[in-house]
Amino acid sequence: MIQPSIIVHSGAGYFPDERNASKLEVTRSAAVVGWETLLRQDNVLDAVEAAVRVMEDNVECNAGFGSVLNSAGDVEMDAMIIRGKDLSTGGVGGLCQISNPISVARRVLEKTKHCMLAGQGALEFAVREGFPIVSNESLVSPRAKIMLEGVLSKNIAPSTETGSCITKSSVEEKSLGTVGAVAINCRGEIAAATSTGGICAKMPGRIGDTPIPGGGTFCDDQNCGISATGLGESIMRVCLSSRIANFISNGMDPSTACLTALNSMTERVGGDGGAIVITKSGVLAHAHNSRKMTWASVSGDGELRSGVKAGEEFVTHVVVSK
Numbered sequence: 548m549i550q551p552s553i554i555v556h557s558g559a560g561y562f563p564d565e566r567n568a569s570k571l572e573v574t575r576s577a578a579v580v581g582w583e584t585l586l587r588q589d590n591v592l593d594a595v596e597a598a599v600r601v602m603e604d605n606v607e608c609n610a611g612f613g614s615v616l617n618s619a620g621d622v623e624m625d626a627m628i629i630r631g632k633d634l635s636t637g638g639v640g641g642l643c644q645i646s647n648p649i650s651v652a653r654r655v656l657e658k659t660k661h662c663m664l665a666g667q668g669a670l671e672f673a674v675r676e677g678f679p680i681v682s683n684e685s686l687v688s689p690r691a692k693i694m695l696e697g698v699l700s701k702n703i704a705p706s707t708e709t710g711s712c713i714t715k716s717s718v719e720e721k722s723l724g725t726v727g728a729v730a731i732n733c734r735g736e737i738a739a740a741t742s743t744g745g746i747c748a749k750m751p752g753r754i755g756d757t758p759i760p761g762g763g764t765f766c767d768d769q770n771c772g773i774s775a776t777g778l779g780e781s782i783m784r785v786c787l788s789s790r791i792a793n794f795i796s797n798g799m800d801p802s803t804a805c806l807t808a809l810n811s812m813t814e815r816v817g818g819d820g821g822a823i824v825i826t827k828s829g830v831l832a833h834a835h836n837s838r839k840m841t842w843a844s845v846s847g848d849g850e851l852r853s854g855v856k857a858g859e860e861f862v863t864h865v866v867v868s869k
């Protein structure tokens with residue numbers, strides 16, 4: 548019998564150590580909210596959506612409020628959600644003026660015959676579906692503004708750093724804050740979701756790997772669910788999550804599959820990142836070849852595991868709220 552479980556991440560890359568605690572806090576809360584939703588509603592889509600929304604609402608993450616800015620100073624967000632049972636897929640690209648892009652992505656999955664809507668068409672769909680429209684300025688955090696100024700003034704390569712201590716080296720380290728979640732229930736149904744503001748100082752109109760099935764997000768009950776994070780232009784080129792899934796279906800253990808695919812991406816096209824996985828038999832795994840990736844998982848009777856650096860793992864227990 549498979550144990551209902553969830554694993555989440557809030558981005559791979561580099562951020563200063565003083566942010567570890569706050570990143571861990573939001574990531575753990577997202578895992579707990581997702582797990583409680585899973586137990587209450589026994590619906591894997593509900594679970595990953597709920598977990599991702601917690602992180603979209605938190606300024607520590609590069610998704611929803613707190614998204615990094617494009618070169619024009621605007622927020623443009625990508626998100627994707629996939630149900631592994633029937634491969635139903637919903638995504639949005641370049642979405643503005645919406646607080647929780649993952650919920651619009653889910654509506655694309657449920658209400659349209661398409662897999663992804665982008666830009667103005669995505670926004671008009673969200674309006675028709677009754678999502679609240681907010682001003683784009685209300686999604687802009689002070690940290691995201693400082694980050695953009697730092698990147699533009701130093702005229703360095705676009706990055707997804709959202710850190711408060713903006714130094715040249717921290718910008719160059721390209722900290723990432725994309726968020727994602729994968730959940731499985733006792734019947735082996737899996738869902739995966741990813742949401743992002745993309746990379747800082749990207750060209751307006753740029754869409755990354757997040758809403759590309761097999762790129763930043765993958766889910767198939769016959770194999771596994773995956774959410775990936777890292778430099779989108781690299782992830783897309785190597786179809787990262789699809790590669791990880793292929794390694795797993797060929798019998799590789801899921802952490803090794805993630806690391807092998809990430810390292811071969813870095814070698815072939817540059818960039819780095821991380822991924823979280825749940826296999827069809829309920830094995831949870833995560834790996835990154837970036838300096839850090841904040842992750843958290845809840846499984847079994849409420850065992851909460853989390854970490855930031857490779858090899859680091861904190862274990863506590865969730866007190867289930869009534």
Ligand code: ASP
Pocket residue numbers: 558559609707723724725743744745746754755756757763775776777778779780782
């Ligand atoms: N993969 C995202 C993108 O390139 C960034 C991230 O993972 O932080 O849009």
